[in-house]
Amino acid sequence: MPWDRNQMAARAAEELEDGMYVNLGIGIPTLVANYVGDKDITLQSENGMLGMGPFPFEGEEDPDLINAGKQTITELNRTSYFDSATSFGMIRGGKIAAAILGAMEVAENGDLANWMIPGKLVKGMGGAMDLVAGVEKVVVVMDHQNKAGASKLLKECTLPLTGKGVVDRIITNLGVLDVVEGGLKIVECAEGVTEDQIREATEATIVN
Amino acid sequence: MKKVYGTAAEALDGVLHDGMLIAAGGFGLCGIPELLIDALVESGVKDLTVASNNAGVDGFGLGKLLETKQIRKMMSSYVGENAEFMRQYLSGELELEFNPQGTLAERMRAGGAGIAGFYTKTGYGTQIGEGKEVKVFNGEHYILEEGIFADLSIVKAWKADDTGNLVFRKTARNFNPPAAMCGKVCVVEVEEIVPRGSLDPDHIHLPGIYVHRIIQGEHEKRIEQRTTRKREEA
Numbered sequence: 001m002p003w004d005r006n007q008m009a010a011r012a013a014e015e016l017e018d019g020m021y022v023n024l025g026i027g028i029p030t031l032v033a034n035y036v037g038d039k040d041i042t043l044q045s046e047n048g049m050l051g052m053g054p055f056p057f058e059g060e061e062d063p064d065l066i067n068a069g070k071q072t073i074t075e076l077n078r079t080s081y082f083d084s085a086t087s088f089g090m091i092r093g094g095k096i097a098a099a100i101l102g103a104m105e106v107a108e109n110g111d112l113a114n115w116m117i118p119g120k121l122v123k124g125m126g127g128a129m130d131l132v133a134g135v136e137k138v139v140v141v142m143d144h145q146n147k148a149g150a151s152k153l154l155k156e157c158t159l160p161l162t163g164k165g166v167v168d169r170i171i172t173n174l175g176v177l178d179v180v181e182g183g184l185k186i187v188e189c190a191e192g193v194t195e196d197q198i199r200e201a202t203e204a205t206i207v208n
Numbered sequence: 209m210k211k212v213y214g215t216a217a218e219a220l221d222g223v224l225h226d227g228m229l230i231a232a233g234g235f236g237l238c239g240i241p242e243l244l245i246d247a248l249v250e251s252g253v254k255d256l257t258v259a260s261n262n263a264g265v266d267g268f269g270l271g272k273l274l275e276t277k278q279i280r281k282m283m284s285s286y287v288g289e290n291a292e293f294m295r296q297y298l299s300g301e302l303e304l305e306f307n308p309q310g311t312l313a314e315r316m317r318a319g320g321a322g323i324a325g326f327y328t329k330t331g332y333g334t335q336i337g338e339g340k341e342v343k344v345f346n347g348e349h350y351i352l353e354e355g356i357f358a359d360l361s362i363v364k365a366w367k368a369d370d371t372g373n374l375v376f377r378k379t380a381r382n383f384n385p386p387a388a389m390c391g392k393v394c395v396v397e398v399e400e401i402v403p404r405g406s407l408d409p410d411h412i413h414l415p416g417i418y419v420h421r422i423i424q425g426e427h428e429k430r431i432e433q434r435t436t437r438k439r440e441e442a
Contacts (some may be wrong), residue, residue, distance in 0.1 A: 023397055046309065047235045047382050057437045063429035064237060064366075064380040070236040070289075071435040083385040083413075084235065084261070085317040089308025092328060111333075122306075123288030129336060130310030133329040160435030 002144075002173040011169050011188075012100050012141050021050065023091070023131055025101030026069045028141045031102055042078065043100040044096055046127040048087045051079035068127065088127065092134035099135040101128065103142045103167075105157045108204035110167040110179040112140065113159035125162060132163035144172035144201050151203035153177070153184060162207045174198050183207040211372050211422050212401060216247035219421040223360055223393045224253040227280075231316055231358035232260035232270065233387040236289070237432045238381030240269045243397045243425045244362040249276055259316065259356055260281040261309060261383050263293045265281025268430055277301070283310035283356075289432065293431070308336060311353050313386050318355035320389025326355045364427070365414070368398045369407050373414030385414045395421040 003011065005028050013035035016022055023044045024032055033043060041110045043052040045067040052067060053074035061072040081181040090096060105113040112132055132138050144149055147166040154172065169187075175198050183205030184194050199206050212218035230248075234240030245264075248256075249272050256279045258413045264271035265280055273279050274292050281303035287293050296302035307315065308330045318326055327350035331337045341352040366377035374396060376384060388394045401424045 018327060031422045045379070047238070054438045055435045057439055061431060061434055062378065064378040066236065066238050066379055066432070069237070070432040072431060072433065073435075075378070081376075081381055082311065083376075083381050084313040085381045085386040088313050091310060092330060115333075121288075121294055124284060124286035124306055125308055125336075127309035127329050128442040129308035129334060130330045133332070134310075136209050161334045 001190070001192045004173070006031060007190070008141050008171055008173060009174065012139060013037070015098060015100070015137070015139050015169065016041050020097040021095065021097050023099045023135065024171070025099070025128070027102045028060050029100040029102060030069075030142050039155040040194045042055075042133055044087070045073070046084075046087050046091060046131070048072045048082050049079065053079070087129050091127070091130050094136055096133055096135045098139060099131045100139045100141055101131065101165045103140045105143075105159050106140055106167050106170055107154050107157045108179070108183040109155045110165040112138070112162045112167050113157040116160045118160065128162050134165040137168050138166050140167050140170045142170070142172060144198070151201060153202045153204040154206055174201060180207060210330050211416075211420060212370050213421050213423050216243040216397065216425070219395045219423045220244065220247050222332045223395070224248075225359075226253060227255040227342045228253070228359040229257045229356075231260065231356060231361045231365040231387040232258055233382065233384030234269070235261050235379070235382035237265065237269055237430050239364050239365040239376070239382050239384055239420055240264070240318060241305050241362040241397050242269065242427055244395055245269060245272055248278065248362075249273055251352050252278070254278045254412065255280045257281040257283065257388070258357060260313065261312060262288050265289045265396060265432065266292050273417055274302070281305065283307055283312065284380060285312055292439070306336065313357040313383060315353055316383070316386035316390040319357045320386065323355050325352050327351065328353055356390050358391040359393070363388045363394060363396045365396055365398045367400050367402050367407065368396060368419070368422050369402055369404045370422070372396070372402060372419030372422055373407055373412045374398070374414040374416070374419060375411065376413050381413060388414055393420050394418055395423075397423050397425055399427060400424060423429040
């Protein structure tokens with residue numbers, strides 16, 4: 001059985017170590033926060049906050065307190081606020097230990113495409129290009145194949161890039177793969193999924 | 209010199225001209241200078257280039273200045289929440305220059321700090337890097353980005369004293385300090401102007417040297433994505 005969204009998020013949470021400052025993207029990456037357990041993790045929100053708390057209780061929403069997805073959130077007793085230039089200073093400066101984000105395509109050399117599909121409505125990259133360029137470890141969480149069944153792990157990205165050679169690890173519904181010299185290396189298979197099944201579902205070169 | 213003005217229109221009097229470059233604070237609808245945007249609509253100033261992370265939503269924030277077609281060009285990182293924006297962009301009426309969010313913030317900060325250009329890894333090897341100078345430092349590729357020197361900054365803060373010292377609140381700070389720094393003239397709207405001496409000098413987020421004009425007013429502070437949890441889940 002391939003992993004579902006929550007299992008993928010739980011697996012991604014294993015990437016996080018005690019004491020890390022981490023940036024989580026929108027979608028499945030947001031769910032990772034539910035699986036950090038006892039680990040002391042500080043979440044960064046790139047609009048200008050460290051120590052992001054959960055959604056507020058109904059009636060306690062504060063329009064001055066939102067995350068990078070523009071959702072209302074809360075602060076914690078460790079929270080600090082800062083301006084966006086400072087926020088991206090810590091991102092580019094390599095102070096954020098890990099970024100977990102979604103993707104449309106990843107190439108075997110670590111190229112990442114997740115911001116634009118030519119000919120469709122283009123909304124913009126937001127902070128994604130800064131994050132992948134600056135953060136120490138970039139972990140992509142995404143389905144292994146698109147809805148048409150085609151591999152999202154490619155020899156080369158077909159979509160405009162968000163970053164060149166930036167991805168370190170990919171967690172899909174089928175397993176975990178690392179970007180290494182010469183291609184992708186299977187690190188782990190989802191329960192009941194075989195390495196052959198992953199190879200079958202992957203266009204990118206798989207190295208041993 | 210008196211910095212406190214009565215209304216947003218008065219605070220913008222004499223500083224507007226067609227074709228000007230305006231840097232605006234705010235992220236989404238959080239911490240946006242809503243009163244000054246309304247006054248810009250009223251003024252009729254046009255052919256504006258606006259550097260702002262987002263472009264508001266239909267009918268609120270910078271969306272109002274788009275509806276009246278006073279904006280010629282946006283410099284932004286994310287514009288997904290605005291149908292009128294998309295219509296004008298796709299029909300070619302509106303120019304758009306995408307900037308990665310951190311690059312946009314740093315371009316504003318740099319402009320305010322007298323730095324004409326800087327090298328960043330962000331965007332290297334992507335469309336954003338095309339046509340920009342590439343330089344290798346310590347074996348890594350960086351692209352040249354330029355500081356933004358705006359004609360006018362429009363900014364929202366929480367509190368100010370009458371000398372322009374500013375305090376922001378929570379994530380409403382966002383782009384406001386860098387936007388404030390990069391304008392020749394910086395106009396700030398606040399929720400409260402407090403007496404001189406009542407802000408702790410150690411707790412000023414932006415010193416008054418960057419601030420030329422201040423107004424106080426009521427803010428709608430619209431929420432873009434209201435997300436909550438139920439008490440039972442606590």
